Amino acid sequence: MASYNAPLREINFVLNDVLKVGRLSESIPAFADATPEVFAEMIETAAKFCEKELFPLSAPGDAQGCKRHPDGSVTLPDGFKEAFQKYAANGYVGLPNTSEYGGLGLPYTMAKVVEEMACSANVGFALFPGLTTGCFEAILANGNDAQKNTYLPRLGAGEWAGTMCLTEPQAGTDLGAVKTKAIPQPDGSFKLEGSKIFITSGEHDCTPNIVHFVLARVEGAPGGVKGLSTFVVPKLLINADGSLGARNPVTCAAIEHKMGIHGSCTCVMNFDGAAGTMIGKPGEGIMNMFVMMNLARILVGVQGLGQCELATQNAIRYALDRKQGKAFNGNATIADHPDVRRMLLTMKAVTEGARVLAYETGMYVDLAHHHPDEAVREEANDWVELNTPLVKGYCTDMAVELGSMAIQVYGGHGFIREHGVEQILRDSKILCLYEGTNGIQAMDLVRRKLFLNEGRAVARFFALVQKAAADAGSEFTFIAEPLKKALVDLEFATRWIHETFKAKPEEASFGCCDYLRAFSLVYLGYNWLRMAQAASLSDDASFKAAKLTTARFFASKLLTQVTPLCETVKSGSGDFMSLPATQLAA
Numbered sequence: 291m292a293s294y295n296a297p298l299r300e301i302n303f304v305l306n307d308v309l310k311v312g313r314l315s316e317s318i319p320a321f322a323d324a325t326p327e328v329f330a331e332m333i334e335t336a337a338k339f340c341e342k343e344l345f346p347l348s349a350p351g352d353a354q355g356c357k358r359h360p361d362g363s364v365t366l367p368d369g370f371k372e373a374f375q376k377y378a379a380n381g382y383v384g385l386p387n388t389s390e391y392g393g394l395g396l397p398y399t400m401a402k403v404v405e406e407m408a409c410s411a412n413v414g415f416a417l418f419p420g421l422t423t424g425c426f427e428a429i430l431a432n433g434n435d436a437q438k439n440t441y442l443p444r445l446g447a448g449e450w451a452g453t454m455c456l457t458e459p460q461a462g463t464d465l466g467a468v469k470t471k472a473i474p475q476p477d478g479s480f481k482l483e484g485s486k487i488f489i490t491s492g493e494h495d496c497t498p499n500i501v502h503f504v505l506a507r508v509e510g511a512p513g514g515v516k517g518l519s520t521f522v523v524p525k526l527l528i529n530a531d532g533s534l535g536a537r538n539p540v541t542c543a544a545i546e547h548k549m550g551i552h553g554s555c556t557c558v559m560n561f562d563g564a565a566g567t568m569i570g571k572p573g574e575g576i577m578n579m580f581v582m583m584n585l586a587r588i589l590v591g592v593q594g595l596g597q598c599e600l601a602t603q604n605a606i607r608y609a610l611d612r613k614q615g616k617a618f619n620g621n622a623t624i625a626d627h628p629d630v631r632r633m634l635l636t637m638k639a640v641t642e643g644a645r646v647l648a649y650e651t652g653m654y655v656d657l658a659h660h661h662p663d664e665a666v667r668e669e670a671n672d673w674v675e676l677n678t679p680l681v682k683g684y685c686t687d688m689a690v691e692l693g694s695m696a697i698q699v700y701g702g703h704g705f706i707r708e709h710g711v712e713q714i715l716r717d718s719k720i721l722c723l724y725e726g727t728n729g730i731q732a733m734d735l736v737r738r739k740l741f742l743n744e745g746r747a748v749a750r751f752f753a754l755v756q757k758a759a760a761d762a763g764s765e766f767t768f769i770a771e772p773l774k775k776a777l778v779d780l781e782f783a784t785r786w787i788h789e790t791f792k793a794k795p796e797e798a799s800f801g802c803c804d805y806l807r808a809f810s811l812v813y814l815g816y817n818w819l820r821m822a823q824a825a826s827l828s829d830d831a832s833f834k835a836a837k838l839t840t841a842r843f844f845a846s847k848l849l850t851q852v853t854p855l856c857e858t859v860k861s862g863s864g865d866f867m868s869l870p871a872t873q874l875a876a
């Protein structure tokens with residue numbers, strides 16, 4: 291059986307010793323009470339909840355799955371409904387939401403920590419609150435007062451759940467192809483007609499009402515993305531006094547049978563004249579959707595981080611227990627075989643480095659939204675823009691790689707269901723696909739983020755890493771030197787993309803996933819330098835030794851991958867695109 295212990299020591303180390311999370315309460319008046327002590331207390335309570343309430347439901351939920359009944363209702367695996375209600379009652383759904391609308395008004399960073407633990411414990415479950423938060427953010431950003439007052443207090447408190455209804459059979463990545471129609475009504479509302487597929491939490495019995503955030507085209511609007519608008523469509527209509535009214539004709543036609551996240555219901559949703567109101571202005575649907583999507587991408591990256599942690603800690607625990615043969619050093623567990631040690635250190639180095647990336651991005655969201663100084667907000671916003679594709683793309687790719695590696699560490703036992711690690715691999719793959727596939731994340735980095743504000747964000751990143759490596763001190767040469775080399779290679783690859791992109795976008799885009807990987811590794815190199823420096827001050831000798839050894843491993847075995855990745859990026863598409871696609875099947 292797999293198990294989960296929230297890595298509190300590590301989480302607190304990253305928050306306090308590496309990222310200095312106290313900066314938030316010191317510099318942002320709205321977070322004056324969110325001191326590091328409050329962080330630690332909240333996280334410890336959430337950790338117990340995730341370990342004791344969510345994790346025990348994960349494997350049974352995977353085995354049982356969701357069920358659609360002939361009347362179109364959907365039930366979740368046993369215990370999920372009660373767990374959602376407790377999760378909401380604890381304030382975790384609305385943790386970062388403004389207290390004006392039912393939230394706790396705490397930092398977004400804290401929400402990311404709680405979400406990481408929830409996603410380690412039970413990622414299928416964690417999608418319910420995740421989508422609810424996304425729906426809340428979309429209405430908060432562009433809804434009118436009536437919409438905010440009707441929906442936000444209930445979504446913010448987790449009393450109702452939310453969805454995001456974008457995808458249609460012909461419109462996946464290309465949302466400009468969305469066909470769902472919104473027909474204007476005399477009272478200013480709309481009736482929605484069409485069918486959406488793959489809708490997470492589209493129908494369930496967790497909450498009395500479900501709020502759908504829908505991308506659709508007003509009848510007669512132009513084709514493509516310019517004709518799209520966003521709408522809010524409740525499952526049950528809401529009476530003038532706020533009570534729940536008649537059933538709106540938005541129904542679940544089927545649920546998908548999937549590779550993983552069986553505890554999450556993925557629904558085909560039919561809108562048969564369902565009543566809704568427009569969120570924001572006509573034709574601004576894609577823009578409104580991205581308000582939600584950008585934060586949702588960070589959340590999906592955190593889902594990946596949660597799965598990386600689960601894979602890593604189970605692999606280490608298993609390896610320390612499993613005896614096979616005699617290792618070269620005479621010890622008997624598989625953790626002392628060099629190849630297994632390599633895998634365990636890879637998992638540790640990736641997970642711990644990725645945690646700094648994800649939490650730091652969370653801190654930038656807090657600074658971008660709440661810092662009193664406009665210049666700080668602007669800089670933080672640049673960081674959020676740059677980091678979002680890295681968090682989403684890297685953390686989720688790594689969840690799949692580490693999920694596979696965990697199985698490798700377990701040997702054949704990893705392939706057997708009862709050990710619980712094959713579920714990590716199955717649950718993780720979707721993270722690379724939804725909220726924009728990881729290919730789309732890499733293109734976002736190469737095509738948009740590198741060029742944003744004349745490349746201001748990326749130039750700032752390069753300068754920061756260069757300075758950190760130059761100032762590192764002789765004790766940390768082991769990582770500062772490879773970091774400098776990796777940075778130079780990344781800068782050359784970036785310059786090559788800048789020079790190539792305008793004339794030959796295809797050439798520059800071919801290696802975008804390699805570029806995202808190289809960029810992420812340099813970011814993690816910077817994280818490992820900071821972790822090594824912070825750990826060197828620790829009184830805990832075994833923690834310090836483990837951190838410094840892992841930092842050395844990262845520097846010599848993973849950071850060195852940047853150079854060949856950058857070479858691949860710069861080799862472009864060659865003549866690979868000139869072969870007619872149909873000949874790939876020859």
Ligand SMILES: Cc1cc2nc3c(=O)[nH]c(=O)nc-3n(C[C@H](O)[C@H](O)[C@H](O)COP(=O)(O)OP(=O)(O)OC[C@H]3O[C@@H](n4cnc5c(N)ncnc54)[C@H](O)[C@@H]3O)c2cc1C
Nearest residue numbers: 454455456457462463488489490556723724725726727729
């Ligand atoms: C379990 C699950 C839950 C989901 N939940 C939701 C949800 O709650 N709400 C919702 O609206 N949707 C949801 N989705 C849909 C999901 O967001 C889409 O599947 C995803 O956006 C990709 O679309 P697609 O599957 O049509 O793939 P396609 O768009 O057909 O992509 C196929 C491949 O082509 C690549 N590709 C496509 N276009 C380009 C391009 N322009 N440039 C380069 N490469 C490209 C992609 O990267 C991918 O590798 C969910 C899907 C699943 C499986």
